[in-house]
Amino acid sequence: MIAPQARHSAMKQAALWVILFCMPVRSASVPHNSRHTPSTQYADNSEVQSALAWLTRNLTWITEQQVRLTEIPAPPFQEAQRGVAVRALLASSGLEVQIDKTGNVIGELRGANEKEIVVLSAHLDTVFPSSTEVKVRHEGDRLLAPGISDNGTGLAALVAIARACHEAHIKPRRTILFVADVGEEGEGNLRGMRALVETYRPKLKSVIVLDGSGTDHVTTKALASRRLEATINGPGGHSWSDFGMPNPINALVRASVRFINTKVPVSPRTTFNIGQIEGGTSVNSIPYEAKLKVDIRSESEDELTKLDSALRECIAAGVRDEMESARDRSKGKLEWKVNLLGSRPGGELPANSALLAALRAADVYVGNQSRLERSSTDANIPLSHGIDAISIGAGGTGGGAHSLQEWYEPASREMGLKRALLTLIGVSGLAEEKAR
Numbered sequence: 001m002i003a004p005q006a007r008h009s010a011m012k013q014a015a016l017w018v019i020l021f022c023m024p025v026r027s028a029s030v031p032h033n034s035r036h037t038p039s040t041q042y043a044d045n046s047e048v049q050s051a052l053a054w055l056t057r058n059l060t061w062i063t064e065q066q067v068r069l070t071e072i073p074a075p076p077f078q079e080a081q082r083g084v085a086v087r088a089l090l091a092s093s094g095l096e097v098q099i100d101k102t103g104n105v106i107g108e109l110r111g112a113n114e115k116e117i118v119v120l121s122a123h124l125d126t127v128f129p130s131s132t133e134v135k136v137r138h139e140g141d142r143l144l145a146p147g148i149s150d151n152g153t154g155l156a157a158l159v160a161i162a163r164a165c166h167e168a169h170i171k172p173r174r175t176i177l178f179v180a181d182v183g184e185e186g187e188g189n190l191r192g193m194r195a196l197v198e199t200y201r202p203k204l205k206s207v208i209v210l211d212g213s214g215t216d217h218v219t220t221k222a223l224a225s226r227r228l229e230a231t232i233n234g235p236g237g238h239s240w241s242d243f244g245m246p247n248p249i250n251a252l253v254r255a256s257v258r259f260i261n262t263k264v265p266v267s268p269r270t271t272f273n274i275g276q277i278e279g280g281t282s283v284n285s286i287p288y289e290a291k292l293k294v295d296i297r298s299e300s301e302d303e304l305t306k307l308d309s310a311l312r313e314c315i316a317a318g319v320r321d322e323m324e325s326a327r328d329r330s331k332g333k334l335e336w337k338v339n340l341l342g343s344r345p346g347g348e349l350p351a352n353s354a355l356l357a358a359l360r361a362a363d364v365y366v367g368n369q370s371r372l373e374r375s376s377t378d379a380n381i382p383l384s385h386g387i388d389a390i391s392i393g394a395g396g397t398g399g400g401a402h403s404l405q406e407w408y409e410p411a412s413r414e415m416g417l418k419r420a421l422l423t424l425i426g427v428s429g430l431a432e433e434k435a436r
């Protein structure tokens with residue numbers, strides 16, 4: 001939790017922004033929405049202006065880094081090679097860089113106040129297995145490759161913003177950590193962000209997650225989810241000579257039919273998906289094993305817990321039904337278990353947080369509008385600990401995430417980069433703030 005005193009000063013800072021935004025424009029020489037109105041507290045600082053200009057001048061270089069990083073495979077649990085490339089890029093921006101034991105790449109820009117930390121992060125990993133072709137293809141202005149947008153865009157923005165701060169000699173008030181973290185996707189179960197928050201928790205004030213493309217949203221609510229794997233085992237046998245023996249696949253099918261008939265509320269929105277099913281030996285064998293993987297999500301932890309229990313009850317019932325209908329129970333019975341593969345806790349950014357105020361101020365400055373969203377991202381972890389966090393796109397347009405047809409177009413990237421930089425400076429502050 002943020003100390004009450006820090007929260008108070010953060011609220012004062014937020015209040016300052018609100019005052020600045022809401023001040024009626026009285027002078028024609030200071031038009032509303034002008035680049036020179038104080039729509040962010042720091043945007044007219046000369047170093048910040050210089051960092052923004054650096055981003056504008058180096059859009060081609062940024063796209064080159066995105067292509068290069070995307071072409072280094074980073075399957076789940078194998079992010080090390082891409083991590084080394086990001087380490088070199090962060091080190092060349094004058095940061096002290098280390099790779100922690102989880103595999104997170106952490107570049108430090110020391111602030112005047114080292115007791116307070118803000119994080120800008122982008123995940124290294126993709127959902128694609130190591131056999132996937134990740135060479136980037138160019139079709140006009142469009143770049144195509146698995147992972148090009150999620151999270152090539154976020155990583156490119158991370159290294160670009162670090163470089164822009166370095167080139168512009170920005171000296172933050174709070175220490176900034178630029179982090180390329182591991183394990184965001186799927187069964188990675190947010191392990192990189194978990195480790196990061198665990199390490200820095202007492203000092204951590206804000207986390208800004210860069211994930212994918214776009215500037216249309218800001219994730220402020222963490223969607224809670226669980227991934228479960230059910231396994232049913234039996235003795236196994238021959239399809240003809242052992243007919244009548246309990247069959248784990250039959251039991252799994254019986255259980256699945258029960259589970260998919262579970263009623264879930266529309267509000268709070270609650271969902272489930274049987275995403276994988278496997279088992280069996282051959283067409284003429286009674287299998288000895290069957291498995292299924294289920295993803296459950298809800299706006300409510302209570303509903304999540306109910307659905308978790310429902311799955312276990314359905315598996316138990318499916319096994320019971322299969323045992324009851326088996327003609328030959330003499331050769332053994334079915335066993336079952338349900339394992340938790342992953343769990344993402346929920347949480348929500350307070351509406352009056354300094355981080356949201358900084359993002360809103362940045363949106364005004366760059367002329368962007370964005371909607372609040374609930375989603376499952378790296379921000380779940382800090383939010384679940386009461387630490388301010390958001391997840392945003394890093395600009396440009398993209399689509400086909402998690403598919404082999406994934407694409408990205410950098411044309412409108414600049415706005416996303418500036419929005420992220422200004423939000424970051426908004427929460428880090430500057431070491432020497434000019435009196436105004």
Ligand SMILES: [Zn+2]
Nearest residue numbers: 150151211212
């Ligand atoms: Zn992502």
